[in-house]
Amino acid sequence: MLTLERVSKHFGGLTAVREVSLEVRAGDLLGIIGPNGAGKTTLFNVIAGYYRPDGGRVLLDGRDVAGQPPHAICRLGLTRTFQIVKPFGNLSVGDNVMIGALNRLRSVRAARVEAERVIETCGLTAQAGAPAKTLPVGLRKRLEVARALATRPRLLLLDEVMAGLNPAELAGIIELIRRLHADGLTLIVIEHIMAAMMRLAQRIVVLHHGETIAEGTPAEITRDRRVVDAYLGEEFVLAQA
Amino acid sequence: MAAALRGRAGALAFFAVAAAVPLAVRDQFFLDTLILILLWGALSAAWNVAGGYAGQVSLGHSAFFGIGAYSAALLSARYGQSPWIGMLIGMVLSVGAGLIIGYLSNRLRGPYFALSTIAFSQVLLIVASRWRGFTAGSEGIPVPFRPGFATLGLGHVAWAYLALALAALFYGIQVYLERSRVGYQLAGVREDEDAAEALGIPSRRLKVIAVTASAALTSVCGTLWAQYVGFVDPFYVFSVDLSIRFALNAIIGGLGTALGPWLGSILITALETYLRATFSGMKTGFAGIYLVIYGVALILVVRFVPEGLAGVAARLRARWTRAHA
Ligand SMILES: Nc1ncnc2c1ncn2[C@@H]1O[C@H](COP(=O)(O)OP(=O)(O)OP(=O)(O)O)[C@@H](O)[C@H]1O
Numbered sequence: 001m002l003t004l005e006r007v008s009k010h011f012g013g014l015t016a017v018r019e020v021s022l023e024v025r026a027g028d029l030l031g032i033i034g035p036n037g038a039g040k041t042t043l044f045n046v047i048a049g050y051y052r053p054d055g056g057r058v059l060l061d062g063r064d065v066a067g068q069p070p071h072a073i074c075r076l077g078l079t080r081t082f083q084i085v086k087p088f089g090n091l092s093v094g095d096n097v098m099i100g101a102l103n104r105l106r107s108v109r110a111a112r113v114e115a116e117r118v119i120e121t122c123g124l125t126a127q128a129g130a131p132a133k134t135l136p137v138g139l140r141k142r143l144e145v146a147r148a149l150a151t152r153p154r155l156l157l158l159d160e161v162m163a164g165l166n167p168a169e170l171a172g173i174i175e176l177i178r179r180l181h182a183d184g185l186t187l188i189v190i191e192h193i194m195a196a197m198m199r200l201a202q203r204i205v206v207l208h209h210g211e212t213i214a215e216g217t218p219a220e221i222t223r224d225r226r227v228v229d230a231y232l233g234e235e236f237v238l239a240q241a
Numbered sequence: 242m243a244a245a246l247r248g249r250a251g252a253l254a255f256f257a258v259a260a261a262v263p264l265a266v267r268d269q270f271f272l273d274t275l276i277l278i279l280l281w282g283a284l285s286a287a288w289n290v291a292g293g294y295a296g297q298v299s300l301g302h303s304a305f306f307g308i309g310a311y312s313a314a315l316l317s318a319r320y321g322q323s324p325w326i327g328m329l330i331g332m333v334l335s336v337g338a339g340l341i342i343g344y345l346s347n348r349l350r351g352p353y354f355a356l357s358t359i360a361f362s363q364v365l366l367i368v369a370s371r372w373r374g375f376t377a378g379s380e381g382i383p384v385p386f387r388p389g390f391a392t393l394g395l396g397h398v399a400w401a402y403l404a405l406a407l408a409a410l411f412y413g414i415q416v417y418l419e420r421s422r423v424g425y426q427l428a429g430v431r432e433d434e435d436a437a438e439a440l441g442i443p444s445r446r447l448k449v450i451a452v453t454a455s456a457a458l459t460s461v462c463g464t465l466w467a468q469y470v471g472f473v474d475p476f477y478v479f480s481v482d483l484s485i486r487f488a489l490n491a492i493i494g495g496l497g498t499a500l501g502p503w504l505g506s507i508l509i510t511a512l513e514t515y516l517r518a519t520f521s522g523m524k525t526g527f528a529g530i531y532l533v534i535y536g537v538a539l540i541l542v543v544r545f546v547p548e549g550l551a552g553v554a555a556r557l558r559a560r561w562t563r564a565h566a
């Protein structure tokens with residue numbers, strides 16, 4: 001479904017992403033981990049059309065989409081969320097999600113119905129009428145997911161939607177992602193919370209200084225010497241054992 | 242839903258009163274005030290399409306106003322053509338100019354965009370005031386009065402209803418922007434462009450469309466205003482004062498609300514009319530008085546009711562509903 005071929009992105013002298021290649025097939029749930037500044041968000045920005053890659057190709061269903069604007073890529077079925085959430089603050093939660101639903105629907109009425117369904121799936125029904133800016137952080141993250149889901153993506157990119165959540169919220173969002181995946185959605189998930197990643201992802205890619213340093217199943221990743229050194233640390237391995 | 246209906250009820254009341262006034266009152270001064278309130282409100286509604294609904298705050302909309310005014314005035318004064326044709330030509334020219342400004346809105350943000358729109362209107366001012374052979378330069382153009390609807394030579398009552406029809410049409414356009422798919426998508430762009438793009442919204446194209454539509458509507462008002470007043474003065478029609486007025490009525494009335502432009506217009510037009518009557522002797526000092534009005538009104542609104550008069554009305558309504566629940 002999505003293929004990256006040696007994708008690079010520089011900011012001035014800094015190489016944020018260096019020749020990253022990866023392959024996502026329909027039905028996959030791919031995890032991306034790596035230390036702060038590893039280039040994870042930048043990679044999402046390249047895939048979703050916010051940055052044009054300085055090298056390499058981004059193939060969506062075999063078509064090179066590098067250079068296409070984000071809205072066009074969304075219309076092709078790829079939607080992303082933002083690590084730093086970007087709610088439409090002055091609009092209600094319901095309107096936020098409804099605007100997402102307008103991606104596939106021509107009528108506002110139909111989009112409202114669709115939004116209500118998605119809002120329920122994401123557990124935001126009680127807040128549907130509230131202005132988005134009044135939501136606490138945890139619910140903003142969920143709104144970010146709800147709005148993206150409403151566009152009916154085939155491939156959903158989630159950028160740290162679990163950061164800053166309490167254990168109950170965390171369990172809720174993991175459950176939600178599981179359910180979406182079980183229903184056939186393909187996902188790429190960036191996350192720092194290793195425990196969550198272990199439970200969710202089928203495959204994990206580890207980025208470090210913009211490069212892929214490891215790729216494999218969660219079990220393989222936690223045994224990888226370089227990953228432990230660069231990111232996980234000894235404590236993690238000991239805790240796992 | 243009920244709140245939305247009550248919001249419309251306020252507008253309905255406003256337009257009903259505006260429609261009834263010419264039936265009851267034949268006083269020219271009063272009718273003139275009504276016509277100006279409706280016209281200035283329509284102009285701010287046109288501005289609101291870009292500045293309020295799309296979040297592209299222009300301070301150069303007098304450019305489009307002037308284009309509309311000049312197109313019709315030149316056409317009727319020089320070629321004896323109907324101002325309606327001039328209105329159409331003005332719209333076409335304004336769509337062209339609007340595309341340029343809309344393109345700028347995708348290049349420049351916030352204050353830089355606003356400044357570039359000012360510059361644009363001032364360039365047109367220079368052209369209109371210097372191109373003596375065609376525009377009569379800084380002397381301006383008197384618009385010939387030829388009685389009849391086709392030539393827009395109308396009495397005060399007819400003008401009042403024409404201005405009312407225009408106001409109702411522009412109100413309807415704004416309501417469409419609040420309820421329609423494109424309207425919601427535009428709201429998304431206004432709130433956060435990156436997020437809107439992620440949801441499949443072509444933000445740049447929508448902004449250009451909004452700015453261009455706003456330009457064309459402003460031009461229509463410019464034509465009507467010139468025909469009503471009967472004179473086109475380049476230093477007035479392309480002035481920054483005028484651009485500020487369009488923006489200010491809408492901001493004072495409530496940015497991005499459908500009735501707001503007329504609420505702001507009632508306040509500013511009434512104040513202006515009052516001051517003009519009071520200080521009518523002071524010919525020279527008068528020009529600056531507008532700035533004083535705008536400044537004071539803006540400070541009061543921003544300080545006490547940042548959501549504008551429409552917001553105050555909504556708040557009062559909510560309080561009333563609670564008290565009577
Ligand atoms: N727009 C930008 N301009 C310049 N440098 C940038 C830009 N965006 C990111 N960077 C830099 O690129 C590198 C990668 O940043 P990125 O945000 O992709 O990291 P990340 O892996 O998402 O980190 P985190 O886990 O903290 O979210 C960092 O060094 C960052 O400072």
Ligand SMILES: [Mg+2]
Nearest residue numbers: 040041042083
């Ligand atoms: Mg990041």
